[in-house]
Amino acid sequence: MANTGLLKRLGKMLTEDLDEIEDERVQRESQAASKDLADGAQCAKDCSRGDEAVMVGELRSVETCSRNTHSGVGAEFFDGTDTVLLKWMGRNRIPGIEPGRRITVRGRVATADGMKVVYNPAYDLHGDDD
Template sequence: MATDERPSLRRFFQRLTASEAELDAQELRRESADAGCVPARQCRRGEVASVSGRLRTVVYTPRTNLPTLEADLFDGTDVVTLVWLGRRQITGIEPGRQLTARGRVAVRDDRKVIYNPYYELEPPR
């Protein structure tokens, strides 16, 4: 077997034995890289970052002073929580939706957060 055939054969067996979640994460990582975004695991506090992925959860949190809409964005490497202050809902922000978000990364309760991000929704699939 030629040496250049081994990597493709290895990839074939990896895909054959990978779980659906692993394959989904690989696809999300590829799409994020194609969009020119930073992997979520590489985002650091204080940086302005663009991240792309799929919304896992969307939760409205009624707080006494300021209601918030929070969504967990997964890009195949890590989760970044997007927080819109003063919002109860945003059309199109729903679990399963793909989007690209940009903003300054903060850390809250050991979780990466972007407050009031600029975002672009991807067309539904």
């Protein structure tokens, strides 16, 4: 009865919240990509203030500033488990940092306004074929 499994998956897809499906997709892809890293990567939900972290996920949104403001570039990073704000200070734009982009980030986790933040993270952009 191979069709039973297919019917269960189809039923789940039709009744499950689209955000939950998207979160599971991002989490699966992030975990698969982190296995390729020599050091491995942490889940964002497991990272705490002060931790030196390596995380793999995707950028959900990106905010840039005008040349006059110099407040930096901010991006919402999500790995399927938690959201982390990435903040590059003194930059008004960073090529390749755009919504939907898969990325590996490295840096020390801080907190600001109750949210996890990594300031000036090192990063590797993932191509469409990764």
